[in-house]
Amino acid sequence: MLFKVEMTINIPLDMPKATADKIKAEEKAYSQALQEQGKWRHIWRVAGSYANVSIFDVESNEELHNLLSGLPLYPYMEISVAPLCRHPSSIQSDDR
Ligand SMILES: O=C(O)C[C@H]1C=CC(=O)O1
Numbered sequence: 001m002l003f004k005v006e007m008t009i010n011i012p013l014d015m016p017k018a019t020a021d022k023i024k025a026e027e028k029a030y031s032q033a034l035q036e037q038g039k040w041r042h043i044w045r046v047a048g049s050y051a052n053v054s055i056f057d058v059e060s061n062e063e064l065h066n067l068l069s070g071l072p073l074y075p076y077m078e079i080s081v082a083p084l085c086r087h088p089s090s091i092q093s094d095d096r
Pocket residue numbers: 007009027028029031043050051052073
């Protein structure tokens with residue numbers, strides 16, 4: 001199941017830089033592990049914003065929820081999720 005996920009990050013201004021840097025490093029490792037597993041298919045920075053648009057490929061809504069709620073930056077994110085399905089005009093031979 002494919003989902004578009006938009007994440008906007010709002011780290012509190014009073015969070016110490018060392019703390020923020022640690023959480024960001026954990027987030028990067030978590031994200032890259034999921035990308036290597038094929039679950040986090042795409043991640044794009046939204047130009048001009050501390051936000052990303054991502055594509056996830058998971059087995060269920062529950063799996064997506066568990067992955068997203070495990071993000072180290074999750075407490076500081078606004079997240080929106082949209083389910084995706086195949087576009088009838090797509091020339092791709094599969095959903096990749
Ligand atoms: O920077 C972001 O967009 C937030 C977050 C998502 C993946 C990652 O490495 O950081």
